[in-house]
Amino acid sequence: MEKYLLIIATLDTKGREAAYVKKCAQSRGIHPLLMDVGTLGEPLAHPDISRAEVIKAAGYNLDFIKGKDRSIAFEAVQKGGTILTRRLFEEGKLHGVFGMGGGTGTAIVTHIMRSLPFGLPKVVLSTVASRDVKEYIGTKDIVMFHSVADILGFNGFMRLILGQAAYAICGMMEKGSEMNKEKQMVAVTAYGINSVCAMNAEPLLQERGYEMIAFHANGCGGMAMEEFIAQGLLAGVIDFTTHEIADEMFGGYCKGIGQMRLETAGQFGIPLVVVPGGLDNAVFSPFYPMPDQLKGRKTHPHDIRFCVRMGSDEMKQFAQIIGEKLNRSKGPTHILIPKKGWSEADK
CATH class of the missing domain: 3.40.50.12030 (Uncharacterised protein family UPF0261, NC domain)
Incomplete structure (x- = not known):
């Protein structure tokens, strides 16, 4: 059975990094999908789910968002991203979710992840993973990887960290473990x-x-x-x-x-x-x-x-x-x- 990994990132600032994670997933035989939750500059990688689609799912359009306060865009990509991610899950096209970001990006991707059931692999590479992350994780089984350096600048160290986090979620998905429900x-x-x-x-x-x-x-x-x-x-x-x-x-x-x-x-x-x-x-x-x-x-x-x-x-x-x-x-x-x-x- 083909397994799908959803990679969520602001592709205007994290496009190269997201594309690298996509490449890592493909090397393990996993089908990656890139979702763009950026709203500012042009995406640095081609998305499978565009920002326009994300914002439309929230009931807005891209032109409307561009002229509004940043908080409106933030709310729109959280809402739209959650709707589209849940749809993928319900269609059987979601077996893991990977996200990355600083404070804002982490808030967006973890908001989306918290809408998903326990047991579905969820990994976030984040600059804020060394801090108190309870507001991001909530009650869910989200794995936080500390990026150590900012996810800004595509270099050897960042490729190492990206690869480790990417292969970690691939391993979770490959294992395919499910909760034993023989006993209540x-x-x-x-x-x-x-x-x-x-x-x-x-x-x-x-x-x-x-x-x-x-x-x-x-x-x-x-x-x-x-x-x-x-x-x-x-x-x-x-x-x-x-x-x-x-x-x-x-x-x-x-x-x-x-x-x-x-x-x-x-x-x-x-x-x-x-x-x-x-x-x-x-x-x-x-x-x-x-x-x-x-x-x-x-x-x-x-x-x-x-x-x-x-x-x-x-x-x-x-x-x-x-x-x-x-x-x-x-x-x-x-x-x-x-x-x-x-x-x-x-x-």
């Missing part, structure tokens, strides 16, 4: 302060014919689990670790959950067990400092991070939030309250 999966959430609880659940689930998949309740992990539920990948959920709610309220280390946290399982009607694991604490670090209103509270050291005890007023707010979400559940839903502590900090 049950998700659990875990964090360092109560991970033993989740570990003890695995043999019990295995005895009943299920596989356990654990999500690190660090803000991103909880939302990744919600996406797994929405994609129909889970048979049930044991949400052991709900402390992300506390971190969201106080700007802690594990903030970043969206509105759908604790809602998707109920919406899809799959069995759900919820435990207030770690909800007696919010987590902070030197990079996510404790707000003044919590100073003077009891703390529990973890590593460079530390837990800060929540009070009764906060606990009532958490209970209200969780109760409202779970009351909308369409499937079997249970809440279990531990009697001997909610986390390691209770010992």
